[in-house]
Amino acid sequence: MVRTRYAPSPTGFMHIGNLRTALYEYLIAKHENGAFILRIEDTDQQRYVEGAEDAILETLRLTGLNYDEGPGIGGDYGPYIQSQRKADYLPPALRLIESGQAYYCFCTKQRLSSLADERGIMKYDRYCLHLPKEEIASRILSEPYVIRQLIPEGKTTFHDEVYGDITIDNNELEDQILLKSDGMPTYNFANVIDDHAMAITHIARGCEYLTSTPKYTLLYEALGWPLPRFVHLPLLQNDAGQKLGKRNGAISIPQLIDMGFLPEAIVNYAALLGWSPPDNKEIFTLDELTQVFDATNISKSPSTYDVKKLTWVNGEHVKALPPEVFAAMALPYLQAAVKKPGTDYNRLAVITQPRVSLVNECGELVDFIDALPEYDIELYTHKKMKTNPDIARETLKLAISSLETLCDWNHTAIGEAVAIKAEENGYTKGQILWPLRTALSGKPSTPCGATEIAELLGKDESLQRLAIGLKKLEV
């Protein structure tokens, strides 16, 4: 059974990069009907951020990446918070010491930092590797210590599902710390212990871990455990070409949602960053992604987050929303933009749904209903409609005269009335409808035509606006 895990540390919010990692973990598991596990890696008490864990849980919930095992819901391999598994890390470390694959180290941080070169790069010199057993036995009782893994000579090769075989010379690797002086495991060590304990089969993570993966494989080998499959993901970068991160302008998922992006669109877009299906389809629901996702189609090169494409993807999802769902989502924005009594908000929702990329844009599309905005008479000029302010002055007069007496105030009747009038006086439909729409809305573009706007506004308001328009043109 395929088992994957998303293993964030509670140090901040989730941005699109984190979400993509979680998503791929989810998809790899779900594509095979496997299990997706959430594990919180809080072994660094210094960096712990209050509320970060809840924020992560919330983001996963909003985006529909439901985990099968994890904090809050438990599972057969719990607990799923590393600080609660503290007792599990010492035994394997001791086992490695017994077999000569790890050793105690009492070096102080001062001594360690004195080992650094001018660039601050250092490699442990194995000062404590050959300490006499008796000395170790007594110092353990009185001094802080760490446990380090003894990296063997040679080269280490591992296979990555995306990058292929990668070989690194072991002398590039330091005798890494397994257990810190506070008794907590380091990230690398806890990762290996827990992934094995939780029977994780696939590890997807950013390729910033590519060079440290040999350390993991060495650990698995030392402990005699089978290796999981590694799926390293190309980095996501910002416009400056830097790895996307909290410090590099990445915005959080809840923030994106606040901006009007739909969770399913964010998920859809995240999937496309570094992966594409064989048929090049671009719009997917999470279920559809689950069907077609294949880790072998993940690309090796980094990609850049592009809000324009996200916006387009969002627009596609908005259009696909059931009308009543869109109406419910749009209602607050429509109500804020249009306060006129008797407004049919469902109608406004129907009109705006196919025309917005972001739900919260629907308000500004219809805000002219409440109040006619100030506009320039140059709006009456339209080359294709063959209109200009002079023609508009005449056709507006015709429109007013034909509508004043119109009893049946609906857009069909309005359209017929003005069309006949225009024709009688030698004008085209466009020459009367363009000025009509302009005078009624005061905007260069509106979400529907002149006659619909007139119906929406009602007879009195419409005639009033036409009079205002005419007055502007007569000055």
Next chain:
RNA sequence: GGCCCGUUGGUCAAGGGGUUAAGACACGGCCCUUUCACGGCUGAAACAAGGGUUCGAAUCCCUUACGGGUCACCA
């Protein structure tokens, strides 16, 4: 700096020895349309550079350049 990875239009990306080098976003034009949008059509726009290997290289190899990652008692 050592090591690792990468480099196809502005962006996301197909293509893994023979293609007129797909498609999508954004941008321009045209059509449709009483506006906008949708839709349709269309335009401009790319294989980092140099060497090999080959009848033939975006594709394989080497070098260079550029970009990124990584070298913690952080994850």
